[in-house]
Amino acid sequence: xxxxxxxxxxxxxxxxxxxxxxxxxxxxxxxxxxxxxxxxxxxxxxxxxxxxxxxxxxxxxxxxxxxxxxxxxxxxxxxxxxxxxxxxxxxxxxxxxxxxxxxxxxxxxxxxxxxxxxxxxxxxxxxxxxxxxxxxxxxxxxxxxxxxxxxxxxxxxxxxxxxxxxxxxxxxxxxxxxxxxxxxxxxxxxxxxxxxxxxxxxxxxxxxxxxxxxxxxxxxxxxxxxxxxxxxxxxxxxxxxxxxxxxxxxxxxxxxxxxxxxxxxxxxx
Amino acid sequence: xxxxxxxxxxxxxxxxxxxxxxxxxxxxxxxxxxxxxxxxxxxxxxxxxxxxxxxxxxxxxxxxxxxxxxxxxxxxxxxxxxxxxxxxxxxxxxxxxxxxxxxxxxxxxxxxxxxxxxxxxxxxxxxxxxxxxxxxxxxxxxxxxxxxxxxxxxxxxxxxxxxxxxxxxxxxxxxxxxxxxxxxxxxxxxxxxxxxxxxxxxxxxxxxxxxxxxxxxxxxxxxxxxxxxxxxxxxxxxxxxxxxxxxxxxxxxxxxxxxxxxxxxxxxxxxxxxxxxxxxxxxxxxxxxxxxx
Numbered sequence: 001x002x003x004x005x006x007x008x009x010x011x012x013x014x015x016x017x018x019x020x021x022x023x024x025x026x027x028x029x030x031x032x033x034x035x036x037x038x039x040x041x042x043x044x045x046x047x048x049x050x051x052x053x054x055x056x057x058x059x060x061x062x063x064x065x066x067x068x069x070x071x072x073x074x075x076x077x078x079x080x081x082x083x084x085x086x087x088x089x090x091x092x093x094x095x096x097x098x099x100x101x102x103x104x105x106x107x108x109x110x111x112x113x114x115x116x117x118x119x120x121x122x123x124x125x126x127x128x129x130x131x132x133x134x135x136x137x138x139x140x141x142x143x144x145x146x147x148x149x150x151x152x153x154x155x156x157x158x159x160x161x162x163x164x165x166x167x168x169x170x171x172x173x174x175x176x177x178x179x180x181x182x183x184x185x186x187x188x189x190x191x192x193x194x195x196x197x198x199x200x201x202x203x204x205x206x207x208x209x210x211x212x213x214x215x216x217x218x219x220x221x222x223x224x225x226x227x228x229x230x231x232x233x234x235x236x237x238x239x240x241x242x243x244x245x246x247x248x249x250x251x252x253x254x255x256x257x258x259x260x261x262x263x264x265x266x267x268x269x
Numbered sequence: 270x271x272x273x274x275x276x277x278x279x280x281x282x283x284x285x286x287x288x289x290x291x292x293x294x295x296x297x298x299x300x301x302x303x304x305x306x307x308x309x310x311x312x313x314x315x316x317x318x319x320x321x322x323x324x325x326x327x328x329x330x331x332x333x334x335x336x337x338x339x340x341x342x343x344x345x346x347x348x349x350x351x352x353x354x355x356x357x358x359x360x361x362x363x364x365x366x367x368x369x370x371x372x373x374x375x376x377x378x379x380x381x382x383x384x385x386x387x388x389x390x391x392x393x394x395x396x397x398x399x400x401x402x403x404x405x406x407x408x409x410x411x412x413x414x415x416x417x418x419x420x421x422x423x424x425x426x427x428x429x430x431x432x433x434x435x436x437x438x439x440x441x442x443x444x445x446x447x448x449x450x451x452x453x454x455x456x457x458x459x460x461x462x463x464x465x466x467x468x469x470x471x472x473x474x475x476x477x478x479x480x481x482x483x484x485x486x487x488x489x490x491x492x493x494x495x496x497x498x499x500x501x502x503x504x505x506x507x508x509x510x511x512x513x514x515x516x517x518x519x520x521x522x523x524x525x526x527x528x529x530x531x532x533x534x535x536x537x538x539x540x541x542x543x544x545x546x547x548x549x550x551x552x553x554x555x556x557x558x559x560x561x562x
Contacts, residue, residue: 100347107318111342117308118343121315128278128298128321135315148339151308158303 005036005075006207007266010236012071012084014251014259021088022250023096026240027140028068030171030204030231035072037210038136038167047077050103054133057106057122061115062140062169063097070094070102078104113146115139116166120152123164123224134163134217142174145183150195153224157196162218166197166226169204171233173244192226204229236263270399271295271324277403278316282309282327284356306331310339310351317349322403328362329355329371329412333378340408345381348407352399358388359447359499360533360542361414367532371412375446376504378410379477386476387429388412390451391420394427394474401429416539418448421455421472430475432483438469441557442487445497446473446506449543450526454497457550461557468557476506484513488521493560495524499548502527524556 009032017023039045043056060069067087074081079102086092093101097110109115119137126133143149156164170188172179179185189199198220202209213227234246237259251259271277272295281287281301292299302309306327313323325332332340332355344351355374362369378386387402387409389395395413402409423435432444435451436458445454451472458468469491471483487494494514496507507525514521528546535545543549 107314108342108346111338113307114311114339114343117311117339118315118318120308121312121317122319123315124278124300124312125316125319125321129319148307148311151305152311155302155305155308155312159300 003266005040006032007263008075009036009068009071010263011260012074012081013067014256014263016067016071016084016087017249017259018251018253018256019088020250021096022248023067023087024064024247025249026173026233026246027062027169027171028065028071029235029237029246030233031065031068031138031169032072032235033205033207033210034138034167034169034229035068037207037214039072039076041211042214043136047104050078054131056133057119057135059106059109059115059119059135059137060098061109061137062112062143063108063110065138065140065169066096066098069098069105073102073104112140112143113148116149116152116156119164119166120156120159120161123156123161124159126163127161132163134165136165136167138167138169141168141170141172141179141185142182144168144185153192153195153197156224160222161224162220162222164224165214165217166224168226168228169231170228171231173233173242175244175247177244188228196223197226198223199226199228201228202230204231205235238262271298274322276320276322278321278323280309280313280323280325282306282331284326284328286326286356306336307339310336311343313351314339314343314347314349317344317351318347322350322352324352324354326354326356328357328369329374330357330369332410333371333374337377341381344408345383348383350406350408352402352409352411354411354413356413357415358412359414360546361416361539363415363539363542364537366536370533372499372501372528372533373504374410374412375476375498375500375506376508379509380504383407384477385409385429386412388446388474388476389427390448390472390474391418393420397427398429398474412447414448419452421451427474430478430480432480433472433474434469435472436468436470438467438491440467440492441560442469442471442491442494443497443553444471444473444484444487444494444506444510446476447499449540450497450499450548453548453550453553457553460550461554466557466561473506476509479509479513481513481517484510485517485519488514488519493522493524495526495553495556495560497526497548497553499543500527501530503530522560524560526552526556
């Protein structure tokens, strides 16, 4: 496993959170290995041709993880990382939710519950096109409280869209706290299975496990796949890991130095 | 029509409209996605973003209210060529009641950037607007009724964005949208002609983009405008006409015949509800006479 990509992405994320506007820190840090694995090992994409016709599609349905996506896209070479310096500045292309004007961003998201219906549409189009393109949708766990997710999950199961893959960033937290104390999601695997999906559960910070779960799609012919990735909100910053207050953070200069140092050490809790 | 172009996809939300349709080789491009309108609109956006042209079928009120956020963010914001075919517009659901009436959809849809809003007044116009709408680069909202309505006498072609002139006149202009409002306008104009009142009639089948030129002509060449629609007064055709009059600074009184600010009064069939809620020749006549008083 190569941690350099993830470390670099985290460095870029905390730098963006040091902007006066701040950013969605916790849920971007929990996403890093998921996105790094997708962009480096799974997605059939070319950073030089972000609109190539037969590319795989990645939709960040938990749009508040945008700075995580921007960081990984920059790190993967879709655009120079220096461009991220404009994040939070007036008229920047790097908005707090994914902006399709950024190379590599497929669709704007941010209102939760939109990504999976879009993904079903992309997957149906690929099937009509007789293309082997796949569609990956990254969801938050709190997002699963939106009913439209389950409308789409039901439709994907019924349509047997086995090139559609959902990845749930299961960091266990939403703004108010523990998902299970807010509106509980468990037994989450059983719920997806009940909608006709094949379920894989992994450590969402282990790129080897993620890579295995996201390879050889479909795992079950005729069934869409969901990867439940257990993650830690704020991952990489031991002093706020697993805390709901990491959701949106504006780092001071000192806070940024401390965060950057923690990321560069790459400490595991 | 779906069979004519590989890009066309028919998305159904279990409306039952297609149970007798034989799709032939286009069968794989008919998809019944069940009773789930938010998902329906998101799926349509994903298909359109992939190069398809989806025709999405649901009822007007479900498209405009239940699925609104998906229409706004997934379809309108991305300016995607999705054609929302919305049946049961206005009061056409009749005795099905307020759950199935749609008296808000024109206001909501015309508010959305990039959206074209079409309301054909009869069968032939429906066909020409569906075909013309299919060619547009962005999204289209097509408001239809539930059952068949009478064909209009005029054979003047229906072109998107151009009001159809059904009758010329010098006293007052009636501007109507939708089958019965347009029919009511024509019938009322005929009656008023007998009383020596010369009334012009415009079929405003395109609510957005609105034919501003036709409104300016009406405002400057006649003494007032009466709008007629199957919609709440707030935000519908009458509102948009009044906005044009105000924005362009033309001095002209505008009176609106529309459903009052309440859930539709009465119960019963379509035509009964229209009359019961004031979408009638009597109301139009009264407004014309007040304008000329």
